[in-house]
Amino acid sequence: MAYLSWAESYVGQLRALAGDRTLLFVGARAVVRDETGRVLLIERSDNGHWAMPAGAMELGESIADCVIREVREESGLAATAVTPFAMYTGADRTHTNMFGHTYQLFTVAFRVDEWSGELVVPTEETTDARFCRPDEFPEPLSGSVIETLADLVAFERTGRLVLK
Template sequence: MSISWEESYVGQLRALAGDRVLLFVGARGVVRDEAGRLLLIQRSDNGHWALPAGAMELGESISDCVIREVREETGLHAEAVTPVAMYTGPERTHTNMYGHTYQLFSVAFRVDRWSGTLATVTDETTDARFCAPDEFPAPLSPSVIETLADLAAFEKSGNVVLK
């Protein structure tokens, strides 16, 4: 069960902070099927195709965050995850479609094992599907390409990518 924006930690913080730039701590998950295709979700807020992702809530770890976000946005149960990249720094400051500005600190995880049945529509998504790289739908979030490159670097070196 997902919580509303108003009930979320970031939503409550935004209500208190007004227009100030906030730190946003979040996670994204790279889920692949047996054929190596990547799971993409179409976000209900902006229509972009992206990896399952979202903000960490109070009382959870960053790995709990990615597990919850994968479940909320796809219906799948991530059973084992590995951190592959961390994204930080002032260049990660963005203003979203609602006019809220955040400096992002996010961790990309490879979902090593998952179970369940894919839900193509959820409270946060309008579609979801496994896609081969030459089949990625548009508009595609730029974070997908960056995360896949960082995943490849991690799988080659075994070192978490720090940006």
């Protein structure tokens, strides 16, 4: 799939039609770890925050295809095996972004179990990317990173999907 600009994306087209209404945003987030357990963080080009690869699902895509695409677009890495471990939903996940667009997020977090390739920096959506230990996470750090990693620990301990 070729890279789509925001205006060409499903969410971008829907936003153009809906105006200022709150929209439901379905997306995926990836935890990619290297062989030493460090976590991949990308520096977003839109707001400068460090986050995990993530983004919106496009029409015709599965949520697993979405996370695989987002990892490739934002890091250059090819995710070949993924496991869902958490779902974030509900009114408390409503967010207004820096452009004044409000979304209620429905996000599925995936653990990337297998991947290959080399990091690509920068990409269309990122200015930097690196694998980091939790005690060396760069700032500013997206608020979702710590919660997602804690939920992955809970999933790996219990084997139960985290629902929030």
